[in-house]
Amino acid sequence: MTELTDADNDQDRAVTSRRHFLRSGAAVGGAALAGGLAGISEARAEIDNLPPNVPEWMKAPGDPMGSQLYGAPSPFEKSVVKNIPKNLPQYISASGRTPLQDLDGIITPNGLFYERHHGGVPTIDPAQHRLMLHGLVERPLIFTMEDIRRFPSESHIYFLECSGNPVYKKPYGKTASDLCGLLSCAEWTGVSLKLVLAEAGLKPEAKWIVAEGADAAALTRSIPIEKCLDDAMLVYSQNGERLRPQQGYPLRLLLPGFEGNMNVKWLRRLHVTAEPAYSREETSKYTDLMPDGSAREFTFYMEAKSIITRPSGGQRLGSKGFHEISGLAWSGHGKIRRVDVSIDGGKSWQEAQLQEPILTRALTRFRLPWHWNGEATTIQSRAIDETGYVQPTLAELLAVRGDNHFYHNNAIWPWHIAEGGEVTNAANA
Amino acid sequence: MTELTDADNDQDRAVTSRRHFLRSGAAVGGAALAGGLAGISEARAEIDNLPPNVPEWMKAPGDPMGSQLYGAPSPFEKSVVKNIPKNLPQYISASGRTPLQDLDGIITPNGLFYERHHGGVPTIDPAQHRLMLHGLVERPLIFTMEDIRRFPSESHIYFLECSGNPVYKKPYGKTASDLCGLLSCAEWTGVSLKLVLAEAGLKPEAKWIVAEGADAAALTRSIPIEKCLDDAMLVYSQNGERLRPQQGYPLRLLLPGFEGNMNVKWLRRLHVTAEPAYSREETSKYTDLMPDGSAREFTFYMEAKSIITRPSGGQRLGSKGFHEISGLAWSGHGKIRRVDVSIDGGKSWQEAQLQEPILTRALTRFRLPWHWNGEATTIQSRAIDETGYVQPTLAELLAVRGDNHFYHNNAIWPWHIAEGGEVTNAANA
Numbered sequence: 001m002t003e004l005t006d007a008d009n010d011q012d013r014a015v016t017s018r019r020h021f022l023r024s025g026a027a028v029g030g031a032a033l034a035g036g037l038a039g040i041s042e043a044r045a046e047i048d049n050l051p052p053n054v055p056e057w058m059k060a061p062g063d064p065m066g067s068q069l070y071g072a073p074s075p076f077e078k079s080v081v082k083n084i085p086k087n088l089p090q091y092i093s094a095s096g097r098t099p100l101q102d103l104d105g106i107i108t109p110n111g112l113f114y115e116r117h118h119g120g121v122p123t124i125d126p127a128q129h130r131l132m133l134h135g136l137v138e139r140p141l142i143f144t145m146e147d148i149r150r151f152p153s154e155s156h157i158y159f160l161e162c163s164g165n166p167v168y169k170k171p172y173g174k175t176a177s178d179l180c181g182l183l184s185c186a187e188w189t190g191v192s193l194k195l196v197l198a199e200a201g202l203k204p205e206a207k208w209i210v211a212e213g214a215d216a217a218a219l220t221r222s223i224p225i226e227k228c229l230d231d232a233m234l235v236y237s238q239n240g241e242r243l244r245p246q247q248g249y250p251l252r253l254l255l256p257g258f259e260g261n262m263n264v265k266w267l268r269r270l271h272v273t274a275e276p277a278y279s280r281e282e283t284s285k286y287t288d289l290m291p292d293g294s295a296r297e298f299t300f301y302m303e304a305k306s307i308i309t310r311p312s313g314g315q316r317l318g319s320k321g322f323h324e325i326s327g328l329a330w331s332g333h334g335k336i337r338r339v340d341v342s343i344d345g346g347k348s349w350q351e352a353q354l355q356e357p358i359l360t361r362a363l364t365r366f367r368l369p370w371h372w373n374g375e376a377t378t379i380q381s382r383a384i385d386e387t388g389y390v391q392p393t394l395a396e397l398l399a400v401r402g403d404n405h406f407y408h409n410n411a412i413w414p415w416h417i418a419e420g421g422e423v424t425n426a427a428n429a
Numbered sequence: 430m431t432e433l434t435d436a437d438n439d440q441d442r443a444v445t446s447r448r449h450f451l452r453s454g455a456a457v458g459g460a461a462l463a464g465g466l467a468g469i470s471e472a473r474a475e476i477d478n479l480p481p482n483v484p485e486w487m488k489a490p491g492d493p494m495g496s497q498l499y500g501a502p503s504p505f506e507k508s509v510v511k512n513i514p515k516n517l518p519q520y521i522s523a524s525g526r527t528p529l530q531d532l533d534g535i536i537t538p539n540g541l542f543y544e545r546h547h548g549g550v551p552t553i554d555p556a557q558h559r560l561m562l563h564g565l566v567e568r569p570l571i572f573t574m575e576d577i578r579r580f581p582s583e584s585h586i587y588f589l590e591c592s593g594n595p596v597y598k599k600p601y602g603k604t605a606s607d608l609c610g611l612l613s614c615a616e617w618t619g620v621s622l623k624l625v626l627a628e629a630g631l632k633p634e635a636k637w638i639v640a641e642g643a644d645a646a647a648l649t650r651s652i653p654i655e656k657c658l659d660d661a662m663l664v665y666s667q668n669g670e671r672l673r674p675q676q677g678y679p680l681r682l683l684l685p686g687f688e689g690n691m692n693v694k695w696l697r698r699l700h701v702t703a704e705p706a707y708s709r710e711e712t713s714k715y716t717d718l719m720p721d722g723s724a725r726e727f728t729f730y731m732e733a734k735s736i737i738t739r740p741s742g743g744q745r746l747g748s749k750g751f752h753e754i755s756g757l758a759w760s761g762h763g764k765i766r767r768v769d770v771s772i773d774g775g776k777s778w779q780e781a782q783l784q785e786p787i788l789t790r791a792l793t794r795f796r797l798p799w800h801w802n803g804e805a806t807t808i809q810s811r812a813i814d815e816t817g818y819v820q821p822t823l824a825e826l827l828a829v830r831g832d833n834h835f836y837h838n839n840a841i842w843p844w845h846i847a848e849g850g851e852v853t854n855a856a857n858a
Contacts, residue, residue, distance in 0.1 A: 107536060187534045
C-alpha cells in the first residue's frame, strides 16, 4: 500500500506503519511476522494520481440487471478455468483439473470442480433417468428422480479426489493444479443410501453393492456394504443447485473419503451382491502394482494429505517481507487434526492455523504467516489426521510402494523458492 | 418408486415396503412419518420397460473433455436462473433474486447469488482498482488489490439479505423466490477490516466509517466503528473463486448479519469519521417510516427469520403420504437455536431438525418429515436465534411498525396447501 501523504519522505512513519501491522498481525497469526509488511509498499509511485479521482466505471451506468440470468466470472478472471492436461486420450483418461492456486477457502465453485470421465459426459433427461436397485434384496425397486427426491434429505461438505493425483514419476506438474488439481470440495445434498437400501430390504448374504453409471463407459465399481450402510449418499445437488453434467447429473453416488472414481456418476444401477464385480476400474485400473508383483486393490480411502497452494509453482513472490502461506489439507479417514509447515527445506516445522469449521472428510484451509528474507528456500506442508496418521514424504512412499503404478500418491510436496521469488516444483529438481 | 417384479399384483408386499420406510424413516426423521411413502409408487406403469434397458446416452461417447472450460448447469436446468421482477426501474431498484425453491443445502452457487444494484454493474480492472483509507487515521493509505491480498486472510460462511425482503403490502410474491429471494449464502474469503485499520491507525475520535462503492451510484453507507473492529471483512473471493462482478468484483465490504446494502460492493473508499454521512441510502432509503411519523434508521442487523422453501408457492404435492418439509433459517445476531414448523395453520408447532454445522450468521437448513393426509392446510416455520429472539407473525409486526415503508420484514410466512396439492402464498388469501 501507499501512504496517502508524504509517504516517500517520511521513513519514520513508514517504519511505524510496518510495526503496526507487525503487532496486529502477530495477534492474528501468532508467529513469523518479524519484518512485517516490508516490501509491500514498493513501486507504487504510479498510483498517486488515481483515487480520490473518479475512475471511468463510475461515470456511466454499468451493466443492467438481467444481462446475466445465470452469472459468470469477471472477464478479468478468464484465465481461471479448468486445467486440461495435453495428450491425455479423450475417452480413456480425460481429466480437467481445478485451478487450486487461484482459489481461496474450501468450497470449489461448480464451474471449476474437477472432472474425470471415461466415456465422455452424457446429456441425461432427468425425467427419463431411472435407478435400479436389485440383487440380494427382498424387493427389487426402480426409482425415478422424483422418487429419490421424496426421501428425507441431508447435506454435507465433503472433498472428492481422484486416486491418480499426482503420479509418481518425473516430470511432476509445474503448478498446484498440474500436480494436485484432481481435488475439489462441495456441499452435497441427497439421501442416505442406507435409507434407500432399507426400502428394498437387504438379504443377510449382501456384502457388496456394484454401482453402474449411465455413461458410455458404464463405469462400474464394487462398494463394501459397510460403507453403504454408513455415510454413503445418493446425491442430486452440489453447492445448492442440481449436479452439473460433469458431476453426474441427475444422480451420483457419494462415498465420503473414498477415491473419486468410486463415487459413480450418472448412477443407474445398484446391484447388491455377495462378491465384488472385479470390474475393469478395480482390476486393470485403480490398483497399485507393488514392487513384489502383487497388486493393492480395493484401497478405498484416500489417506491424509496436504498441499501449499499459495505460494506455489508458477507464482512469484514480488518482494521480501510478509507473505501468508496458505494451503489445503484433507483425509478420507475423518478430520484434519494438525498441519505442519516447513519453510527451511524440512529441517524444522511450525504448526499452521486451521480455518474453522474443521469438517470430517472435507478440505481444511491452513495458513501460516511468514516473513521471507529473500533467500532461496523450500516450503512444504504435512497433514496429520484425527487417526494420528502423518502424511509421508515421497521417498518414504516410494520405498514401500515403488513407482510402477499411478495411484494413491499422498506424499508431502515441496515448492522451491528462488532468490528472485520464482516458485517451482522442488521435486523436479 | 416401482417394485421391479409383481408390484401391481402384490398388495401385501407394497404395504411391507411402506412399513419398511416408515421404520427407517422414523429413525432418521424422528416424527410424523405415519403413513410412510403412501402414494409414492403411483402411476409408474410406464417405466417398466426402461432399465435394465440401455438408454440412448450410453450408446455413444458423451461430450468430450474441455467442451466447457468453465462449467454450466445441465440444459435440463435452464429454468433455474435469477428471478428478475418485472417493472422495477433498471438503475434505481434493480434486483435479481435467488430461486430459493429450486435449491438445496445452504451454499448458494455464485451463478444464482442474488444481486441488487443502484447504478448497474461496473466492469472494473483489478489492476486499476484502488481502496483509499483516510479521515480520522494516523496514516491515510491507498491499497492496490495486490496489497489487500498480501494481508493474512480468513474464510467464513455468511448469509447476505436485502432489507427489502419481502415488502409489507399485498400482493405478496407467489414463490419463495418472489417473496424472499433477496437472500443468499456463500463462503467468503478476505482480510479482517480490523487488521487493515490497525495499519492506518485509528484516531480516538473515530466512531464511524463511511464506505463508498465504485459504481455509478457511488453507493455510500456509514458503518459504526464497533462493527468495523469486530467481524467486518474486506472480501475478494466468494465460494472459492474471485467475486463475481454483481457481487462487487474485485473488492467488497462484508458485514456479517448487517442488511445487504451496507456490504458495499466495488469498495473504493473508507472514510473514518466522527459522525455518520446521512447518505441517501441511510435516509431516504433503507429506513422505516413508523406509524407516528418518526423513522427507524441505522437498524443494521437483520433479525431472525425463516422460510419453508419446499413445498412452497408455485409447487404442487403430487400425492398424499410422505413429504419432507425443508427450509432456511438465519439471524444477523448469531446462530439459529431452533426452528419450529406448524402443519396446521399455526395451532401447533413441532421442532424441526437442523442440519449441522450450524454456523453464526449463516443460513441453516431445517427439515421436518411430514405425512400429508390430503386435506387442505397451511404450513409455516418460525426461527429462534441464540439470543432467544422469536420470529414474529406479520400481524405482530404490522401492529408495531405499520406498512408505510419497505424494509425489515422478518415475519413468519405461511403457505397454503389445497386439497389438490397446489401450494400458494397464504398471506394473499
